[in-house]
Amino acid sequence: MAEPRxxxxxxxxxxxxxxxxxxxxxxxxxxxxxxxxxxxxQGRTLDETVENxxxxxxxxxEGGVADALGIDPSPRLLVQYEGRVGRGTxx
Numbered sequence: 463m464a465e466p467r468x469x470x471x472x473x474x475x476x477x478x479x480x481x482x483x484x485x486x487x488x489x490x491x492x493x494x495x496x497x498x499x500x501x502x503x504q505g506r507t508l509d510e511t512v513e514n515x516x517x518x519x520x521x522x523x524e525g526g527v528a529d530a531l532g533i534d535p536s537p538r539l540l541v542q543y544e545g546r547v548g549r550g551t552x553x
Contacts, residue, residue, distance in 0.1 A: 481537040483515055486544050494541070499523075499531055512541055 482497045485508065492511040495502040496519065503518045505511030519539060528535040 479534045480540050483541045
């Protein structure tokens with residue numbers, strides 16, 4: 463297995479470099495909410511929701527407010543999907 467690049471490893475060790483978000487299904491919508499910053503969005507598909515989330519986070523950290531929020535000005539976005547296990551439609 464190849465060694466990760468040093469810049470990637472160093473960035474991962476900085477807690478400011480990653481913004482975490484959770485996506486859940488609520489009826490016909492997928493809803494995403496960031497854990498570190500006040501950003502939430504939704505979409506009809508997972509792809510649309512993640513695209514909206516990227517745009518919302520970028521707009522939120524725009525204009526030099528990232529330092530005030532305590533995050534990297536160009537953070538990595540880590541998205542987790544939470545769904546129910548069982549029969550029927552995912553929720």
